[in-house]
Amino acid sequence: MADKVTIADVARAAGVSRQTVSNALNAPGVVREETRRRVLDVVEELGYRVNQAARQMRTGRSRLIAIRIDPDQDGVSGSVHDRFLHGLTEAAAKAGYRVLLYTADGDAAEIAAFEDLLGAHEPDAFVLASTHHGDRRISWLLDNDLRFVTFGRPWSDLPNARHPWVDVDGAAGTAAATRHLLAAGHRRIGFVGWPPGSGVGDDRQAGWATTLASAGIAAAGLIRVATDGVATGEAAARDLLTANPDVTALVCASDSLALGARAAGPVAVTGFDDTPVARVVGLTSVHQPLAEAAASCVALLERILAGDPSARTHMLLTPSLIVRQSA
Amino acid sequence: MADKVTIADVARAAGVSRQTVSNALNAPGVVREETRRRVLDVVEELGYRVNQAARQMRTGRSRLIAIRIDPDQDGVSGSVHDRFLHGLTEAAAKAGYRVLLYTADGDAAEIAAFEDLLGAHEPDAFVLASTHHGDRRISWLLDNDLRFVTFGRPWSDLPNARHPWVDVDGAAGTAAATRHLLAAGHRRIGFVGWPPGSGVGDDRQAGWATTLASAGIAAAGLIRVATDGVATGEAAARDLLTANPDVTALVCASDSLALGARAAGPVAVTGFDDTPVARVVGLTSVHQPLAEAAASCVALLERILAGDPSARTHMLLTPSLIVRQSA
DNA sequence: AAGCATGATTTGATCGTTCAAATATGAGAT
């Protein structure tokens, strides 16, 4: 850490004005090529780095992206968010942004956090990582004309697509799992998921259902739902298998449920999220491309922050099936 | 987000000067109680929030704490860092700080990241979360007179304790595990750990060794080491059990190793880190108080940033044993 | 009642950058 090189130091050393240095760095076109090179050399030589605080005060841009970090609730899939976070930090850095963390318990608290952050550090954008029905955060951000991307589709009844989002196609994931089971010869394939109402869960169930339907295979009565967890998954799967002894395979909405299902009987099982646990116990699971999802979020944000109006876009990424012993 | 309330707006509305508002907020003692209350009321009413960028420009303080985020390498213990990060964000928020993320691959890259960050967003402090032997980052930070705390003791040959750190007492953890096994009647207790040289690993091994020694039980030949992983753990444990058929319990340096060890034979097994995997498969494991560790880091940083010279301190926290089916 | 210390509040300057407007430079046209 040198003794704080300012733009004035660079200007003096290069024999130009402050503004020319600024232009050489930020508006390359406006400065004569020769001058630009000279300035950049001096910048390099003195190790000049723009002072964000000063820039932010003038431009109103902080080059900060804020995202919430949660305690790993269910534990098993905790690392999903972790992987996303890492991808986001890397992608953001490449685009010249940094990631700022905050915590909040519930929508109201998160909105308070928005206000807090906007008053203080003024992040240029937010990334919302777990959208849900009737998400009040989204309407708040829209109402306040703020920039953000959600990782997760707008599940709610809100005016569709009024904001940019990135998501992983859960249905495609369970569809791939189901196809895999079909290819392995299974015909009676059940589904263990979450109670209806969660967009993510319904989506994953749909992938299983439509795949069976298009294969001309009946699926009536082959669904059980439970709140996420290993024990609950086992109970649900046991119930399903007892009622349908001919079922030979189970597609599950999460690795936790899948782990439970696996203990419920000698059937093929697939999970979702490709968590470390799945890797360790050899569970076939759907892998989300989180690094790409994060990169897409940043790409979308870049366009939005650049003021590109055509940027109100969506991206739906396709997950991949990681086949292991369990199926 | 109102239309940006500045300190001047508050001053006008409260009938005082800018500086008095500033003092009311930052130096409560210097302003008359009555005035202070009036100012704070107006602050509340207008929803004033200090603009960090402006403050930072003047004071040089950003109220930002930077920490690296890694891809979850080994996967199993990935969530450990995640939990720490969450704790850090919460503790930091309580102290009026925000957490800024960065990535870096290797010490040199991380030092470059330090320079980058210091030139731009100027974090007030760094938290280094995985210290290792001959950690060049630490000497760089010390040389440059920067504020930081490490989560992890200085294992190296560096002048001891020249910087504040927080750590969890790994030896105490394995000691607790060993005592638990002794209490359960086990007498021949092996250890599956990592190759010597890693401070963390050596520490965990020491806890096992000293506990057995003080119980007057021989431990010669009961150690096997392997790089972290389930398969490697299984192989190491199998080798140990084959050579010592009388061994009835194994203390392991990680949950990954423990999972492997469990598959190696019908013995009692304890792991380390209390990862989600351990929870799911019923593995007895040593739980690190990560939220407290994070809070301690922030507490230390607060004192350091306040300029308290007596703050060059250490904190060694004690982990707890979570007993499950495996032992 | 004048002098003084102490406390409370205000004033001007400043942090480092970029915006907006002003000025300088140079090539081409007349």
Added chain:
DNA sequence: ATCTCATATTTGAACGATCAAATCATGCTT
């Protein structure tokens, strides 16, 4: 040689806060 027009560069102001020093009150001492 003068004027235009475009390009290149410089100058002052401003962003919003805090620091340092100055000013204003107030009570106490002698």
